[in-house]
Amino acid sequence: MTIRVAGFCILLFLIPGYIFSQDYPYDIPQYDFIKYDENKLEGDLSQLPGFDKFFKKWQELILNGDSKIEILHLGDSHIQADFFTGQIRKRMQQFFPGSEGARGVIFPYNLAATNNPGNYLIRSSNKWKVVNGVKQKNVHTGLIPAKVYSTDSVIDLGINQYDTLPFSGFNEIEMWYASKDTVILETPSGNYVDVLPGQGKLNIALRHLVKEVEIKILGADSLHPFEMYGIGLKNELPGITYHALGLNGAEAEDFAQCENFKRFLNFTNPDLIVISLGTNDIYDRYAKMSDFTLYYGSLIQQIRAVFPDKALILTTPGDHFIRGYLPNKKVKKAATVIQDIAVKFQSAVWDFYAIMGGEGSMRMWDMYGLSARDRVHLSKKGYHLQGDLFFNALLHSFEHAAMPEK
Numbered sequence: 001m002t003i004r005v006a007g008f009c010i011l012l013f014l015i016p017g018y019i020f021s022q023d024y025p026y027d028i029p030q031y032d033f034i035k036y037d038e039n040k041l042e043g044d045l046s047q048l049p050g051f052d053k054f055f056k057k058w059q060e061l062i063l064n065g066d067s068k069i070e071i072l073h074l075g076d077s078h079i080q081a082d083f084f085t086g087q088i089r090k091r092m093q094q095f096f097p098g099s100e101g102a103r104g105v106i107f108p109y110n111l112a113a114t115n116n117p118g119n120y121l122i123r124s125s126n127k128w129k130v131v132n133g134v135k136q137k138n139v140h141t142g143l144i145p146a147k148v149y150s151t152d153s154v155i156d157l158g159i160n161q162y163d164t165l166p167f168s169g170f171n172e173i174e175m176w177y178a179s180k181d182t183v184i185l186e187t188p189s190g191n192y193v194d195v196l197p198g199q200g201k202l203n204i205a206l207r208h209l210v211k212e213v214e215i216k217i218l219g220a221d222s223l224h225p226f227e228m229y230g231i232g233l234k235n236e237l238p239g240i241t242y243h244a245l246g247l248n249g250a251e252a253e254d255f256a257q258c259e260n261f262k263r264f265l266n267f268t269n270p271d272l273i274v275i276s277l278g279t280n281d282i283y284d285r286y287a288k289m290s291d292f293t294l295y296y297g298s299l300i301q302q303i304r305a306v307f308p309d310k311a312l313i314l315t316t317p318g319d320h321f322i323r324g325y326l327p328n329k330k331v332k333k334a335a336t337v338i339q340d341i342a343v344k345f346q347s348a349v350w351d352f353y354a355i356m357g358g359e360g361s362m363r364m365w366d367m368y369g370l371s372a373r374d375r376v377h378l379s380k381k382g383y384h385l386q387g388d389l390f391f392n393a394l395l396h397s398f399e400h401a402a403m404p405e406k
Contacts, residue, residue: 025095025395028388033357033364039389041313041397042339042349049346050311054271055401061238065098069240072105072268074144074255075276075315079246080109082117083380084276087387089242093165095395100165101239105176105232105268111148114248122231123158126150133258134249142176142229143264144245145254149227155217161233162211169209174232175202176264181224186216199260201232201267209235229264243268251281253295256302265306273303273310278317278338279376282330285322289330293337300345312347314338315390319353319362321375327360350393352386 030036045051060067071092073085093100109116112130133145141147161169175185178199185193187204195202195217206213220226230245247254255261255277277299281292303312316335322328335353342349357364365371370382378386 025091026392028392029385031364031368033361034389035355035357038351038354039393039396040350041393042351043342043347045348045397045401047346048311048348049309050272050307051348051397051401054311055398057271058398059402061099061240062096066238068101068238069272070101070104070268070270071240071242071272071274072270073242073244073274073276075246076250076280077246077248077377078279078383079244079276080117080248081115081246081383082119082244083383084378084386084390085242085244085246086117086119087384088391089240089244091387091391092240092242095391098167098238099240100167101237101241102170102235103161103163103168103233104241104243105143105174105230105245107144107146107230107245108148108228111228112146117244119162120233121158121160121162123160124150124156126152126155132247133254134247134251140178140260141258142260143258143268144230144247145250145258146247147178147227147229149225151220151222151225153219153221155220155226156214157217158212158214159231159233160212167237167239168235169211170213170233170235171206171209172232172234172236173204173206173213173215174234174267175204176200176229176231176267177202178227178229179220179224181219183217183219183224183226186218188213188215199263229260232267243270246276249280250277251295252277252292252299253281256295256299262302262306265303270307270310272313273307274313274315275300275303276315276317278331278334279320282317282328282334283320283322283376285326287330289333289337292334293341296337297341297344300341300347304345312345313350314342314347315350316353318356318378318386319359319365321362324373324375329359332359350390352389355389356386 057067057069106120108122111128128148128150131139131147133139133141179197181197183195185195316338339349362375371378
């Protein structure tokens with residue numbers, strides 16, 4: 001996998017500083033306890049499916065400004081808050097002018113009465129109920145193990161995207177839904193569209209690029225609730241779209257047993273998929289590594305069934321403490337399981353456990369204000385550093401693909 005780009009290193013590092021949004025893309029905070037030499041994507045990317053195409057599209061975006069890249073990142077609470085993934089999105093979209101993309105698929109976490117990322121909001125005055133596959137078993141959910149639904153006859157939805165990027169926003173909405181009977185959608189332009197019963201997606205074209213919109217759904221009732229699985233904020237501009245969907249407390253089992261996971265995964269078109277799971281699977285001291293291996297493998301198998309030729313990165317869970325003070329010695333074993341599954345399903349690995357310092361390293365992250373009080377999650381500062389580390393590992397692999405060593 002060699003992307004032949006004449007003078008790529010000159011383009012990447014020697015172009016005058018005003019061309020780059022980030023003068024020194026590898027320049028991030030330094031701490032003695034972090035293993036920066038381990039910060040890389042493991043695996044021979046030249047032999048793994050999808051990476052050649054992904055890096056070539058990134059190259060075309062930088063050199064020609066005419067490609068669209070989509071990245072899908074799924075995980076647990078580390079992803080739901082969007083501090084980690086939000087930093088990756090920021091670094092990728094601001095790395096080179098013209099890289100700003102659409103916000104991508106979002107989930108109405110606030111309507112589900114849980115924490116919502118700060119860069120968008122889905123507003124509604126209606127009563128919504130949540131189905132959470134982490135807390136409820138044998139439920140029908142979508143790409144993540146959650147959905148919300150309302151039985152109100154008139155449902156109002158307001159969508160706000162919050163960012164300061166000059167070339168962002170959306171001019172198309174993609175509604176992921178399910179309904180037992182036909183409902184009517186009132187578009188922002190005042191048109192009425194029949195939403196057929198069943199489970200699927202509905203695309204709503206807007207007249208111009210916006211960051212705020214209002215829609216209505218008419219006709220739901222107690223026997224025919226309107227279910228929402230996600231909303232895609234899309235535009236036709238070139239750039240990088242970084243979809244990030246997570247769920248607090250989620251395990252690989254919860255994703256693997258989503259009845260409609262593959263159906264909704266087919267609604268996406270990612271060039272790169274990133275999976276960040278494992279913390280909740282091994283947090284219980286009675287958790288069996290055999291169960292984690294089974295369900296994590298099942299999830300990756302489902303992803304490969306839908307996207308056999310896409311680039312796929314599996315990240316290992318970070319070091320953490322059970323109840324804030326007991327080192328979880330299963331993290332290293334979980335990392336090994338993920339590395340083995342990555343080989344089986346032709347995936348790269350980003351070993352965050354090793355990068356952050358291995359067993360007990362959360363103490364140092366905590367000492368320097370990089371962890372949350374529970375010493376499982378990171379602080380906002382810590383997640384931003386994690387995002388910087390991931391971006392640098394990805395950028396290094398991109399650079400290596402463009403200018404391989406002789």
